[in-house]
Amino acid sequence: MANPSTNAVKTKKPMSKDKKTVIILLVVVALLALIPLFTLKGAEFGGSDDAGSQMISQVQGKEYTPWATPVLEQLIGGELPGEVESLLFCVQTGIGVGIIAFFLGRFVERKKLGKEDQEL
Numbered sequence: 001m002a003n004p005s006t007n008a009v010k011t012k013k014p015m016s017k018d019k020k021t022v023i024i025l026l027v028v029v030a031l032l033a034l035i036p037l038f039t040l041k042g043a044e045f046g047g048s049d050d051a052g053s054q055m056i057s058q059v060q061g062k063e064y065t066p067w068a069t070p071v072l073e074q075l076i077g078g079e080l081p082g083e084v085e086s087l088l089f090c091v092q093t094g095i096g097v098g099i100i101a102f103f104l105g106r107f108v109e110r111k112k113l114g115k116e117d118q119e120l
Helices: 017-041 046-061 072-078 081-118
Strands: none
Touching: none
């Protein structure tokens, strides 16, 4: 016996408006990240700390001295190695992404449960 579902012609569903919006936004974000890398060849992408201290030095006419020192630098008696700073930044990023993903998941589940309650 033939299965009727395999004989049926599969029709392609049109893409929903939400999916189109997400795809367009992802493409825009990718372009925003990639265009400067290709259009500004040889440019230096410095951090905001360096730019801020340089601007303060220009305005005040003297070298900028920070008001405070980082706690970890005081504990170890010197600057953190670049690898450790990168590690701490990645851990901080991971924790932040985990928190955001947790709450987004809760919102999605709450929305699903709300729809199930309405159908009952």
